Amino acid sequence: MQQAYALENLPAPAEVTGVTAANFNELVVANYQPIVLRGFAANWPLVQAGRQSLPDAAAYLKARCNNQPQKLVSLGPDTGGRLFYNSSISGMNFTASQQPLQSAIDTMLAADNDSDMRYCVQCVPVADNFNALLPELSNPLLNPSPRPFIWLGTRVTVPAHFDEASNIAVVAAGKRRFTLFPPEQVANLYVGPLDLTPAGQPISMVNLQQPDLQAHPQYANAYQAGLSVELDAGDAIYIPSPWWHSVTSLSSFNVLVNYWWSNAYVASALPLPMLLHAIQAFNHMAPGERAAWQHMLQHYLFNPDHPLAHIPENARGVQGQPTPQLAQGLHQWLAAQLNR
Template identity: 25%
Template sequence: MDLRCYVYPGWEPRIRAASPRRDWMDATPERFAYRCLPLNIANAHGWEILSPCGFEAEWNGGAAPSDVEVRPDPGTPAHRAPVPLFGQGTVTFHVEGIMRTPPGFNLWVGGSPNHAKDGIAPLGGVIETDWSPFSFTMNWRFTRPNQVVRFEENEPFCFFFPVERHLVESVEPRILAIDEEPELKRQFEEWSRSRDAFHVEVAANPPANPSAKWQKFYYRGLKSDGCPGAGDHQSKLRLAEFDGAAAFHRETPDRPAAPSSRPEPPAAERPAKDRLGAKYEWILTSKERLQALAPRAILRKRGISAEEFLAQHYAANQPVILDGELADWSALDRWTPDYLKHLIGSREIEVQGDRSSDPDFERNMTSHRRTMPFDAFIDRIIAEGDGNDLYLTAYNSAANAATLELLHQDLGFLDKLLTREGGTAHGMPWIGSANSFTPLHHDLTNNLLLQITGRKRVLLVAPDVTPHLYNDHHVYSRIRDLAEPGIVERFPALEGIHVHQVMLEPGDALFVPLGWWHQVTALDFSVTFTHTNFRWPNDFYANHPE
């Protein structure tokens, strides 16, 4: 199905496929809210438009438009700010786009599901976008007066998805006695008995693994007897991003993005480029500017063949998120901190310590290594959230090889892409608390990041813009964190570069090609494995210039 958004010159709609994540769901004990699959699916069942600015708004209780005051953040262009257009305690966002659906399909438009804001509520609408030549607005209505409401820049203000126009009118709803469907009655009663028995067992013998505290029949698409409920059952939604939308996104609010106006860094800050011939420099600069007109999005793909991966990504030097490749790995369900602690026990491991106290940690990493029992390591990072002060990283893989063999029993292997030859066939682990952070750098090999437990945010920048990234030491940048407030003021050559943002969920595999700059932040307790043992040549280090 084709869904299009037409933009006028100057329109920059920040559209993205909706995320299943919600802050309040993250905050529930053991994140149990995510056990409700209908919530997850609803959260991701459409696309979101993000606010182009931060602002506060307040309503005094009156019916006139002037009874709502909107206070945009300093520096906000007037045409980007929402306005009190209609009165009745409403705030209006202008949607910079004319949507087009195929004949017979409308757009349902409203607020993001399960995302409440105190004091204000989204108004929903259904729009015939298969013929309408008009843009539309998204409106929110205050629920009480004298309440200051704030929207942050890049906070979703609009959520939409297509619906077939006459489908709901063709429905013939009925109420029937359950005895008219004996098989349905039998299945329901069987499930009800099994659920009651399960709850009794859990109360009597609480399981150590949080995922064992719920039955998962519906989540896995199974009936209570283990038979499949539907062949096309969905436990995740993976919506395509709007082609071309990446050009309008601002992953870092403090970084204005205007690719055509990006300044050349001073000559002293681009030594590698200065060593090139004048014509070669012109070619590289022109190529960079052309690519900035429409940066290639990082796609999410399912069921990709080895041949497609080689041609479209490995040889093309193009990142990709591989979805579903780890679906059968038992580690995805088992690997809680308690499970790992009891599996490895008190075996001594080597970790990195005191990373945050040393701004030049990457240059001095060997001096920060220490040993400690694995169970003590887990207890400490869970209790204290040590972030970068205590982190088991790929740098410690060789020292921990024997201990980490115990983890391999829960891991599968991607024979389609990887070779079992060599000493790192099972990959190099990264185990740490929330806020563990790997600063901006590029690698000298192609890498495959397998996210097993927790979530990570990865920012990536293409190799073509290396001259703008202050690369003054080996594979590291003077810039540690591209998302740091005011980073462009400190490093002006960054202005306008395109930064890709990827959210890694458990079971995702991210291919990071050689030379791609990236920084990684753990959002939860996290376990990641990095692989470099691809089936194809990956030994380019010898030709790398310092």
């Protein structure tokens, strides 16, 4: 049963070569599919250090970090290295402590390959913590290049989740497996609580390494739509939002660098907070009223032929062409409404 759902048996995302900033949208973004970019960062000094050895990659990072305290996540022997909930879904299955970054890296290196303890430091802004490394991590496909984040750890698995922004993730040391599912598989992934999450984004409750088809029978459908690929140091993957993706670190020490970007002008325009508010607003309405609002949402949000000819272009406001000024004004209006 488990072998039938082995991630290694899934097809890999397409690979594209010859991608430049000029053709990135045409060759990659327009397809709305995950795309593997082999050798994307082959010339990064960090990648080259890691190809010498994983301790060399760690030493390279330690020499270039500001050594500020970071949250070191520790996963015990009973977790299998999978970031998840505790048995009662009332909290998490890991602990966290503040450690200087160099000390956190040393803790990871000291863990044997067969150690039952797993560790990670997640989502560290490079600009604030590795400013000597920042000039070496430019992204030639994105202009201007978004500020990168760095992720460090041992053999840890992040469950399937989605990002609210587009993502280019670069394996800088070690190996990682990316397993991906299209957004329409959300009903088959058994998503956990939206407001209690390991790292801010809702996660699938399915253990992809050992799926329980009695508890999660519809995962069989998600698996049929899944993609999975193993990436080496220097490889990258483009993940459109909100594709579901799980990431498993396969080496004793792993480094990932990623870049998020969004067409939203302000952070408040990201969709997850709006989804949570919509759930709160609509889920407890009487059936007739809720059905009426379903028509409103369909008309304003999901109707590609929504007519606007009856409104002059300069008077369309939020329905017209977005601008930073319009987005900021709407943000202020929404904040005022929510705080009444």
